[in-house]
Amino acid sequence: MVSTVNMAVNLGGIAMRNPINTASGTFGNGMQFEGFYDVGATLGAITCKGVAAEPWDGNPAPRLAELGGAAIMNSVGLQNPGVRGFVERYGTYLQGLSDRGCAVICQVAGHSLEEYEQAMDLFEELAPFAAGFEINISCPNIAAGGAAMGATPASAAEVMRAIRPRTKRPVVVKMAPHDVAEIGRALEAEGADALSLINTIPGMAIDVRTRRSRLARPTAGVSGPAIHAIAVRMVWECAQAVSIPLCGIGGVASWEDAAEMILAGATAVSVGTANLYDPTCAVRVVEGLEAWASQQGVSKIGELVGAFEA
Amino acid sequence: MSATQHDFEVLSCGQAAQDVWHMSIHSEVAAELEPGQFVNIHVPGDGAHILRVPLSFSHADSKNGVVELYFAVVGEGTQRLAAMAPGDRSTLVGPCGVGWKLPARQGRALLVAGGIGLPPIVAAARMLVSAGIGFDAVVGAQTSDKHVEDLLDCLRTLCKDEGCDCARKVVLTTDNGTRGIAGFTTQAMEGLLAENPYACVYTCGPHPMMAGVAHLAKGSGIACQASLEAMMGCGFGACSCCNVALKGGGYALCCSDGPVFDAEEVAW
Numbered sequence: 001m002v003s004t005v006n007m008a009v010n011l012g013g014i015a016m017r018n019p020i021n022t023a024s025g026t027f028g029n030g031m032q033f034e035g036f037y038d039v040g041a042t043l044g045a046i047t048c049k050g051v052a053a054e055p056w057d058g059n060p061a062p063r064l065a066e067l068g069g070a071a072i073m074n075s076v077g078l079q080n081p082g083v084r085g086f087v088e089r090y091g092t093y094l095q096g097l098s099d100r101g102c103a104v105i106c107q108v109a110g111h112s113l114e115e116y117e118q119a120m121d122l123f124e125e126l127a128p129f130a131a132g133f134e135i136n137i138s139c140p141n142i143a144a145g146g147a148a149m150g151a152t153p154a155s156a157a158e159v160m161r162a163i164r165p166r167t168k169r170p171v172v173v174k175m176a177p178h179d180v181a182e183i184g185r186a187l188e189a190e191g192a193d194a195l196s197l198i199n200t201i202p203g204m205a206i207d208v209r210t211r212r213s214r215l216a217r218p219t220a221g222v223s224g225p226a227i228h229a230i231a232v233r234m235v236w237e238c239a240q241a242v243s244i245p246l247c248g249i250g251g252v253a254s255w256e257d258a259a260e261m262i263l264a265g266a267t268a269v270s271v272g273t274a275n276l277y278d279p280t281c282a283v284r285v286v287e288g289l290e291a292w293a294s295q296q297g298v299s300k301i302g303e304l305v306g307a308f309e310a
Numbered sequence: 311m312s313a314t315q316h317d318f319e320v321l322s323c324g325q326a327a328q329d330v331w332h333m334s335i336h337s338e339v340a341a342e343l344e345p346g347q348f349v350n351i352h353v354p355g356d357g358a359h360i361l362r363v364p365l366s367f368s369h370a371d372s373k374n375g376v377v378e379l380y381f382a383v384v385g386e387g388t389q390r391l392a393a394m395a396p397g398d399r400s401t402l403v404g405p406c407g408v409g410w411k412l413p414a415r416q417g418r419a420l421l422v423a424g425g426i427g428l429p430p431i432v433a434a435a436r437m438l439v440s441a442g443i444g445f446d447a448v449v450g451a452q453t454s455d456k457h458v459e460d461l462l463d464c465l466r467t468l469c470k471d472e473g474c475d476c477a478r479k480v481v482l483t484t485d486n487g488t489r490g491i492a493g494f495t496t497q498a499m500e501g502l503l504a505e506n507p508y509a510c511v512y513t514c515g516p517h518p519m520m521a522g523v524a525h526l527a528k529g530s531g532i533a534c535q536a537s538l539e540a541m542m543g544c545g546f547g548a549c550s551c552c553n554v555a556l557k558g559g560g561y562a563l564c565c566s567d568g569p570v571f572d573a574e575e576v577a578w
Contacts, residue, residue, distance in 0.1 A: 028548035032566075035312035035546075049550070057560045064541045064551035068358050068386070074543065076550045079561060224360055276544040277352070277360045279403060280315055 005293040006300040012193030013170035014132040016044030023272030024107045029090040036279045040100035050109035053118035055082040065214040075141040075220035083122035095129040103131035111145035132170035138199035153186035160190035181241035196247035223273040225251040239265025255288025263308040313546040328455035343370035345433035346409025349402045350545035368432040382426040417509025421447040424515025448498045454489035496522040524573035534573035540564035
């Protein structure tokens with residue numbers, strides 16, 4: 001099908017050839033998917049795995065449980081090689097993606113305000129390939145930092161205040177699945193260029209025979225198609241509250257799921273957990289979204305952002 | 311060769327031992343698989359369980375495109391897999407992971423398999439025989455009914471191909487003594503180590519068994535490769551869920567750094 005719809009979108013200064021992005025932690029750093037499809041020629045953007053200033057080991061095993069009900073639960077805990085190691089291993093590949101028109105979003109992680117600042121400074125210096133940065137203030141799987149940093153409007157704003165002067169490139173903030181309107185407003189006020197939501201929903205899975213957690217830690221993040229409706233509702237709530245663009249994340253496994261996110265107010269949409277069990281999912285989402293936009297009779301996909309009729 | 315998605319068709323599927331099923335599939339992936347790698351299978355029919363099922367294989371025939379899979383029926387996914395019938399189709403991701411390496415030192419190999427760890431050990435045996443390397447094997451199961459006769463026959467045939475006295479070389483154990491030596495594979499392994507000089511050990515089975523095998527190999531100064539298992543999200547290094555603790559600190563990923571590891575690197 002030759003479409004006449006302009007699929008390009010702009011996520012707070014990050015130019016994307018189409019609205020499809022990948023959720024951090026579900027897409028490696030892109031390379032792992034090259035056997036499945038041409039990443040650089042297909043996606044609007046990729047969001048890399050969260051990286052801190054120094055390497056982190058991540059959490060002990062087991063880190064994963066299949067829950068049934070179209071959901072899984074993970075507690076990876078941001079295992080990463082540190083910014084220097086990340087750039088050394090993936091920099092050349094990611095520069096190639098960027099050169100081919102796929103925006104590269106680097107995710108910034110930290111246990112404390114200082115660690116976020118250090119990671120941001122290193123990225124700013126060492127990652128010319130990054131079209132923008134996603135600040136992860138919502139990881140539920142680390143003991144300090146992560147979700148704690150984004151738990152309240154005040155704490156989220158504090159992180160944004162620290163990050164903002166350190167880069168001129170677009171800053172997206174990855175939000176936890178609660179109070180998205182209030183926290184979104186606080187982040188917008190501190191200069192966030194865009195917001196991405198939602199991160200995984202904290203949950204528990206108990207092995208009733210052993211009375212222990214099915215994962216190494218008592219709580220972990222729930223993801224997968226089961227959380228999609230919750231994520232769409234939160235994107236819609238956040239879209240009412242802010243005027244900066246949103247990237248919708250949560251259980252997207254088909255073009256219909258992505259279209260819902262767009263109608264609810266998302267400018268871009270990330271495929272997440274589906275990448276793991278259906279590695280070519282994002283390709284079909286890109287194609288299906290274009291056909292849908294064409295059927296909707298718009299000239300630009302952007303016209304459908306927030307076009308939900310309540 | 312990096313992992314990609316392939317179609318497959320079930321050629322046959324049936325019970326091979328108590329709780330163990332054998333499925334032959336036809337897939338182009340057969341031409342790309344190396345011994346000790348694995349495939350990650352989408353089992354159709356249940357949208358509630360979303361993850362694929364990672365499976366090792368005993369043999370991948372590149373000429374006719376057939377892959378021989380053996381799996382233990384342990385949960386919902388493997389139950390549905392066992393119910394697939396000839397002609398059923400689905401997709402798999404593969405080839406996944408890093409497989410067995412040929413030994414660095416010349417000499418006889420010792421293979422130690424426990425339970426459903428046997429299929430990749432049979433793949434290792436084929437690799438070794440193709441390279442002209444002889445082996446002895448210890449195969450353990452909880453009970454006599456859980457020994458997979460097809461695969462034991464494969465090992466014995468491979469011994470014959472090598473032109474040696476096979477009866478001496480495939481040693482069976484059962485935890486309850488209903489077949490072969492009563493006890494664990496490690497007990498049989500100790501006996502073989504005392505009688506024979508081995509250049510290398512290949513092992514796959516329950517984690518505590520492999521820990522014991524690795525310990526014995528190290529004690530005898532013999533290199534040991536172990537094929538590990540972990541709960542996997544993707545099977546190709548994208549999610550970092552299948553971590554394996556390393557002796558030197560930190561983690562490797564079972565799916566893309568393994569599943570075969572140098573036993574010396576693993577924090578058992």
